[in-house]
Amino acid sequence: MADIESLLRPSAKGSRQVFFAGKGGVGKTTMACLTAVHAARQGYQTLLLTTDPAAHTGSVLGKNVTDQVEAIDGVPALFAAKIDQKQATEDYKKGILDDARAKFDEDTIRTMTEELASPCTEEMAAFQRFIDLSSTPGFDVIVFDTAPTGHTLRLLELPLDWSEQIRLKATGATEAMSAGDRQQKDRFDRAVSAMRDPELTTFSFVMYPESTPILEAYRASQELAAIGVATQLVVANLLIAEEQATTPFFQKRRRLQLGYLDDMRRRFAEAALLMVPMMDSDIRGIDKLDMLDKIVFGGIV
Template identity: 90%
Template sequence: MYDVESLLHPSAKGTRQVFFAGKGGVGKTTVACLTAVHTARQGYRTLLLTTDPAAHTGSVLGRKVTEQVEPVDGVSGLSAAKIDQKQATEDYKKGILDDARAKFDEATIRVMTEELASPCTEEMAAFQRFIDLSSTPGFDVTIFDTAPTGHTLRLLELPLDWSEQIRLKAGATEGLSEGDRQQKDRFDRVLDAMRDPGLTTFSFVMYPESTPILEAQRASEELATIGVATQLVVANLLIAEEQATTPFFQKRRKMQLEYLDDMKRRFVGAALLQVPMMDSDIRGIDKLDMLDKIVFGGIA
């Protein structure tokens, strides 16, 4: 089994990338923010990125998070940014069409504009921005708060589907331009890094109930088909023994413990990180520091 801390630290190979994925509403953003604060407090220069348009990273940190990589006040070594899907798409389309106008007539440009009005373009734009932000130099650890599972899988599989958009960008010309070759090489390097457990930790966040566990397992199996292994699973919203003071909570805790065993069976070899249910929302650096001590304090 993997060791949790080793999965969060940079390796001799370079910057550690840590992805948190899972069903919507399982607490990915809180876990990602918690982990980012934890690694930064350990002295690792940490970049927290969110690819989820519904994420509330700023609310959890208690700090404004913008499309630009900016330091997070109150945590030395921690920076954060988010991907603005709409802006990324507009920038991506503008870049392709501006380049095409120097090569093709207006009729071709109109066809390209129509073809760019597709969900695939939005996905490619988000992935391009994802690469740009994740390539920001000067960080030891990059932590990704991702969109719900289906969107995340699509994002991670995009390097395999780059060819159609590259073809569109190339237009009527034969072969790839030097810029297109560079983009292909960049996509390939990203996928290679995701497949390398020395550089990337892929984890699923779930609460201990059937639906999120099954969804995470299916997604984990799909990722395995492109060579991405699941090394960490996070059990969120666990009822502590001292909290189980009524028959209701005692029954819920018993059920959770059974599901914890189920998680261990389904994700053999993956490290397990347990995050307790708190009596209030995690908002602000002080609460994240408090949760850091509870979750990571006992890990050797």
């Protein structure tokens, strides 16, 4: 089992990608922001990427996050950008259809437009934008507040690029993949290969120490494991500290949490465990993130 710090810094092979997965509301965005601040405070040029359509990441950082890579005030070496999934999807569709209009009739274009309405198109578009941003030179650590699912990665592994599959469905043609589609497929292949490499990528699941989040995270981790992507880190969020358990209610909740921590250790035996305590206020702004950094990582650095 790797130590936690080694999972959050670049290796001799190159920059480090850190993905946070988990069900909605368990604290992925806060953990992504915390990890990004932690890496940047150690001097690593760090890029934080989010797909959150709300302004949650900006709220945690205390700065509006746009679709452009911009520096975060108060933390030298930290930058952030938002992947606008709606805009990314529209751009992705437009690129495919603009290329197709030079080659096919309107009936084929209509069929391709219908095929592009698939949710798979959104997944591919977001992933393509992620690759574009994460390929920005000069970053040591890239933190992503959402992880691709096993379904997304299986799509990426198919012999043909998604846009090429759409074209083949619409035309029935079987000619070789175009040079542009081959180049895109090669980019996706390299990205998936990097995700399988524990020296380049850390997959982390964030969860509360409760039954449902643990079970959902475990199932998702098994789906990823089936395609060669290991879970290296699990985060137990909102833990009740012993000194906080001063009433019968909180004492009982703490005992339950300790039992669920044991369950997490059993299910994720090969992963490092990072424990994050329940705080008495929301984590908003760099000062609060720095405070949480000292609490969570203080015994590690």
